[in-house]
Amino acid sequence: VYIIYSCFSITILVPEGPPQNCVTGNITGKSFSISWDPPSVVTGKFSYRVELYGPSGRILDNSTKDLKFAFTNLTPFTVYDVYVAAETSAGIGPKTNISVFTPPEGKNIFFSVLIRYFTLFVDFTALVK
Numbered sequence: 001v002y003i004i005y006s007c008f009s010i011t012i013l014v015p016e017g018p019p020q021n022c023v024t025g026n027i028t029g030k031s032f033s034i035s036w037d038p039p040s041v042v043t044g045k046f047s048y049r050v051e052l053y054g055p056s057g058r059i060l061d062n063s064t065k066d067l068k069f070a071f072t073n074l075t076p077f078t079v080y081d082v083y084v085a086a087e088t089s090a091g092i093g094p095k096t097n098i099s100v101f102t103p104p105e106g107k108n109i110f111f112s113v114l115i116r117y118f119t120l121f122v123d124f125t126a127l128v129k
Helices: 109-128
Strands: 020-025 032-037 047-054 057-064 068-071 078-088 091-102
Touching (some): 020 091, 057 068, 068 078
């Protein structure tokens, strides 16, 4: 009778990069959703830390194993900043972020996209000067 022991270890590291391809969807005056892809380098089993900030500061800090998250009960005509980071048992990795403008009630998403583009354009030119 032979007994063979196989000994190995798995090293779990803090995620090296942020989640990829973060996009918004279903934007209304009071809600929106986001989705993303995992970081390009796998350093362990990921969960995701999702943070939402509004004009008055942090609104939400949550964790999920999904590659998507929905925000509800928001204020129309407001800019929100969302940060998403991959997390392993070793720690939290770098964040990716996206800004979302909730349109006034009754307006369509096209209005929101135009405002977001204009805001980003103004911010960019201010940095160049």
